[in-house]
Amino acid sequence: MDHSNHVRLTASELSPAILEGATVYGADDDKIGTVDHIDGASGRVVIDVGGFLGIGSKPVAVPMTELDFMRDDDGDVHAVTTWTKDQLKELPEHLD
Known part of the structure; x- marks a missing residue:
């Protein structure tokens, strides 16, 4: 997927209501997980990684600065x- 034409989210759009459920793409543009939630205490994004259809996935937390959020053409x-x-x-x- 070519992300160069996608619109980056503004700071005001970086809210749980908008980010939760977002697909996360990795270094090779492979789907690597889904945003589960924002950990308000640490300001980190919790991503569900692995598993199949949400079963057996592992939640991990990364700094929000490690992710570039955007909207695609749709x-x-x-x-x-x-x-x-x-x-x-x-x-x-x-662990919450």
Whole structure:
């Protein structure tokens, strides 16, 4: 997917209501996870990684600055990061 024409979200759009459920694409433009929620206490984004249809996925937390949130041509919100799925799987599980 070519993200160069996608519109970056503004700071005011970086809210849980907009970001939760967004697909996260990794370094090779592979789908690597989905935004589960924003951890308000730490300001980190919790991403569900791995699993199948939400079963067996592992929640991991990364700094919001590690993700570039944008809207595609259809208006769908997604994020791009330099992380790979394997790198995220190696992170400790995020526990609320």
